[in-house]
Amino acid sequence: MMKDALIEKLRNGCVVSCQALEDEPLFGSDIMSAMAVAAEEGGAVAIRANTPQDIEAIKKRCSLPVIGLYKQTYPNSDVYITPTMKEIGAVLSAGAEFVAVDATNQARPDGLQFRQLLERIRYMHPKAIVVADISTYEEGVKAMEMNVDIVSTTMSGYTPYSRQSKDPDIGLVQRLAALKKTPVLAEGRIWTVDECLQCFEAGAHAVVVGTAITRPQEITKRFVKAIHRRNEHASNYSAK
Numbered sequence: 001m002m003k004d005a006l007i008e009k010l011r012n013g014c015v016v017s018c019q020a021l022e023d024e025p026l027f028g029s030d031i032m033s034a035m036a037v038a039a040e041e042g043g044a045v046a047i048r049a050n051t052p053q054d055i056e057a058i059k060k061r062c063s064l065p066v067i068g069l070y071k072q073t074y075p076n077s078d079v080y081i082t083p084t085m086k087e088i089g090a091v092l093s094a095g096a097e098f099v100a101v102d103a104t105n106q107a108r109p110d111g112l113q114f115r116q117l118l119e120r121i122r123y124m125h126p127k128a129i130v131v132a133d134i135s136t137y138e139e140g141v142k143a144m145e146m147n148v149d150i151v152s153t154t155m156s157g158y159t160p161y162s163r164q165s166k167d168p169d170i171g172l173v174q175r176l177a178a179l180k181k182t183p184v185l186a187e188g189r190i191w192t193v194d195e196c197l198q199c200f201e202a203g204a205h206a207v208v209v210g211t212a213i214t215r216p217q218e219i220t221k222r223f224v225k226a227i228h229r230r231n232e233h234a235s236n237y238s239a240k
């Protein structure tokens with residue numbers, strides 16, 4: 001499928017992020033590919049997945065397009081989402097149609113500017129659809145001006161200078177989508193159906209939901225916390 005058709009396929013849909021790091025209970029490509037199949041059965045339009053291993057396994061079992069990334073940390077940089085050409089190449093070789101790349105203003109491990117990295121991606125991987133993961137409006141505008149294919153609000157709240165909040169950054173989605181230049185994915189801390197719908201109202205091209213669907217330990221915590229709050233309230237009340 002051509003780039004535009006693939007981007008169009010995401011429109012008004014739910015992208016499910018199926019990620020588990022090594023220290024998480026669901027770590028492993030078998031489990032992540034089962035998650036992806038479940039998301040496909042549920043009607044997701046695409047999968048967001050981390051590591052070449054997971055992407056390959058997902059591609060074998062699931063027919064949806066994949067937004068691939070490869071989290072890697074380098075000692076000289078805070079950029080960890082598909083930071084260099086090495087990880088970008090690995091994600092694309094694994095079969096991802098889209099590659100998500102950190103496009104924040106933070107210094108990159110290879111010393112390149114995002115603009116230079118994008119030029120290299122375009123040259124080396126002309127078919128790749130580039131998703132720029134940004135944390136602020138200014139970074140989003142900059143990425144759009146560089147003609148990335150998609151902008152995603154992934155990093156809002158995860159750079160020290162961006163808006164810090166436990167809620168999704170729907171305002172950022174709204175401001176970027178209003179430019180009507182590049183499709184905007186709403187991503188990060190989307191927990192409820194209402195928040196998801198608000199992202200579409202704000203002009204999102206698609207909504208990416210991860211933790212709220214695929215991290216059961218966090219889903220459990222949410223219930224347990226609410227129960228604890230309720231129990232505390234109940235015991236305060238009965239003590240009176």
Ligand SMILES: CC(=O)N[C@H](C=O)[C@@H](O)[C@H](O)[C@H](O)COP(=O)(O)O
Binds near residue numbers: 209
């Ligand atoms: C900041 C960062 O590293 N975000 C990562 C990007 O791929 C993932 O850990 C998130 O799960 C993903 O963005 C979806 O977000 P949420 O899980 O909040 O729905």
